[in-house]
Structure formats: C-alpha cells, structure tokens
Amino acid sequence: MTPRPYRLAALVALIALPLALTACATPAQRITTNLTELGVPPRQAQCMGGRLGERLSIGQLRRLQELTGLRRERFERMSIREIANRLTDERDPGLVAEFLRAGVGCLI
Template sequence: MTLSLRRSVMLVAFPLVVLSGCTSLSPESRLRARLIEAGLSPRMAGCMAQRMADRLSIAQLRKLQSLASLRKSHMEEMTVDRFLHQLRALEDPEIFTVTSKAAIRCAL
C-alpha cells in the first residue's frame, strides 16, 4: 500500500471510528437503565450510576445486570433497602460496598 493510499484510508477510517464510539451507550447510562429496570426511581438510579460506573469493573457491572430481572417478578417500585438485600445475593463484597455507599449518598 502506498503512503498516499494509506493516508486516504486513515482519513476516511478515523472519523468512522470516532462516530461509532458516539453511538454506543456509556457504562454509566447502561447502569442507570438497569437500575431503573430493577425498580429504582430514575432520580436514584441516575445518582447511583454516576457514582458506581467508574468504581466497578466491567465484570462487576455485568453481574449487576442480573438484578434487572428482579423487576419482572415485582411490579411495584423497589426500595433501596430491598435492592441492597438483593444485591448481597451476588456475593461480591466490593459491589455491595460501592453500591451501598452510592445509595446512602444519593438518598441524602
């Protein structure tokens, strides 16, 4: 590949790569959506997601996705206390600590 052809490919590819990053949801927005699906209020979910997204690993955030299925069996809004009780079942002390601190800060 010649230098000018390589440069042309890069000039076309770079904006496409940048734009593709804009179309995917951030971990924070995904977490917020999952917390709402789990039954937390939108205000509480947004506040907690903001505090949790940068403190938990991708693997831990994926574990949290399982909590969204709780909402399907319980149609009323989930309380923070009940949410933390369900969270403990994930058996990850770091997830519980980060989430409970976020819940306390956001509740105040």
Template sequence: MIRISSLVALVAAIVLLPSCTSLSPESRLRSGLEEAGLPPKMAGCMAKRMADELSLTQLRRLQSLASLRKSHMEEMTIERLLHKVRALKDPEIFAVTSGAALRCAL
C-alpha cells in the first residue's frame, strides 16, 4: 500500500510540475502584445487588465492574432490592434481590449 501511494504522489508531481514552470496568461499576453509592436509599458498595462477580465478560452482566441507580429507591420497602433480584435467577432473580448487600451493610454 505504501508503494501505491508513493507512485500516486510521483505521478501527481509530474503532472503538476509543468503548470508551475509555464508562463502565466498575463505574461504570455504581455509578450504577445509587445511582439505585435506595442510599447512594453502599454502592453504590460493592457495585459494585466485583460488577463483579469477575460476567460482562458477568450485569451486563447486572442492567440489567433499571432499574425500581428512586428515583422509583418511597420508600426502597431491601438486602432490597428482593435481592428484585428474586432474581427474575432467576440464583443466581450473587444470591449475588454478597448477598455484596457483606453485606461492604459490615460
């Protein structure tokens, strides 16, 4: 019986370990916004607010905007970002993103 509980503890540790080492949704979002061309201060501010207000499913939908990489565009503006976010056709993602952009710009 002791061996089974030790095995269960080992399996649990192996399963839970990757979650400890992975990046938080906020840091992944901040990094993505920076890679898209937003200034680091603006990206950090927006990521904090967006990660707090959006579900993980919605944050994953934002990952589909990976085509916004800096190498493909001359300069990322908030207007251009919001245009792309609106194309996701999720009013909540758009409202949270535009609200975060407005609050962080002030």
C-alpha cells in the first residue's frame, strides 16, 4: 500500500499536468481552441488559428479569448460575422481586418 504523501503527490501531478500542457500551447493552438468553442468548424478554426497566431498582438489575442467566455454564456454557435462584430472596436480596427482576412483566406 502506498503511503499517503505519495498519493497526494500523484493527485497533484494529475491535476497539474493538464494545466501545464495548456500553458505550453502556442497562440495558434489557443486560437484554434477558442474559435472551435465559438462555433467555427474545426478545419477552418485550425487554418485561422495558424494565420492569426502569426499576425495578432498579445492584446489582440486576449480580446479574441474574451469572446470564448461570452459564447459560454450564450450557449450557441457564433458565425464568423458575429465574431467579427463582437471584435469590432474603434481603438483596434486591425483586429477585425486580420480576423476577416484569415476567415476568408481559409474558406478558399
């Protein structure tokens, strides 16, 4: 029988491993996950994730990630147009432009 401290350490490792792996995800992987959660089809989300991961700033990546929380509250899928409308911000028109460019480029 394993002593209790080892069980606790094993439990902590099981909990920490997924968190550590998530932290190591590239921006493209996080974008792909977020877009899929927003309702973008997986193949298109993966294509867009790669393109946006190379082009967006850290602030823009955070703005895109914020939408994932909004979607969870709505419990419905969002179209590319709806996502772009939510991203629209006078202070950063480049975010919507890059998002739409990636969306159109991944449809072709």
